[in-house]
Amino acid sequence: MLRVLIADDQDLFRGGFAMILNAQPDIEVVGEAADGAEAVRAALELRPDLVLMDIQMPNLDGVAATARICAETNAKVLVLTMFDIDEYVYGALRAGAGGFLLKDVRRDELVEAVRLVAAGEALLAPTATRRLIEHLIGSGHPVPRLAARLGELTARETDTLRLVARGLSNIEIAAELFVSEHTVKTHVSNLLTKLGMRDRAQAVVFAYESGLVVAGSGPQVR
Structure with a gap:
């Protein structure tokens, strides 16, 4: 069973993602967190296989939370963002996140993404990756x-x-x-x-x- 922790400061997103993932026979949502600091504490306590991480949260943002979770646990991190060009996303990838998705992702894409990142595959939102890479590393140097x-x-x-x-x-x-x-x-x-x-x-x-x-x-x- 794939154990998932959901970190998002919006109840609606947390509840929606939890409902989608818990409906899968091989996935269990073991906890939720409303900010980055709470996400780190929950990850250390619950030891999930994967953390679904909102990139912009109060108290501790998703980048800092990702860095701590990746440094202190074996959990994979899949980052969620509202924007297709987001410098925070790049920081999260450098901090150890296994990939990112836009929050308007379809439910089947979310489930597939969770499974892929948990298995160690890289997953970057296809519509955003080229622009993100070119925007943040666009100098080519x-x-x-x-x-x-x-x-x-x-x-x-x-x-x-x-x-x-x-x-x-x-x-x-x-x-x-x-x-x-x-x-x-x-x-x-x-x-x-x-x-x-x-x-x-x-x-x-x-x-x-x-x-x-x-x-x-x-x-x-x-």
Whole structure:
């Protein structure tokens, strides 16, 4: 059973998301929080598998709450936002969030997103990702210290990272590189370990910031 904590300062959203998720046979909402500080306390106490996190909340915003939860628990974080270009979202991704969705998401998309992020997949709202990346990393100038870290990866791991950042699934990467899906999973695991990252979402951010992938150069993460 996938255990979920919902953090949102609006009762209507919390209740709606809880109703949708609790209707799934494999998902249980184990708690709710009305602000970021409460979300951190609940995550530490309840130890959910995933936190559905509103990005803008009182007392402690979603970025700071995400950073603490990711640092102090093994929970995945899926961020929710009202706006498709939101600098807070980028901060949350850097803090360890596994992805983000717009709050007007359809119920089937929400359920799929929760399952994907809980499983360690990166998920960025498709209509917003290109604009978000170009808005926040739009200069196209790599950060030197991050670009240098690409040297820690093997050629195959670098190829894998580039394809991850383009939004390809493990099966699609395997087809591109003519290797097995198991080999791709190994490459992904190795590159995350070498770069000190929690999941694929952080790897996507790194790929853009390091200059490995340039905004607008290919398909975006789904």
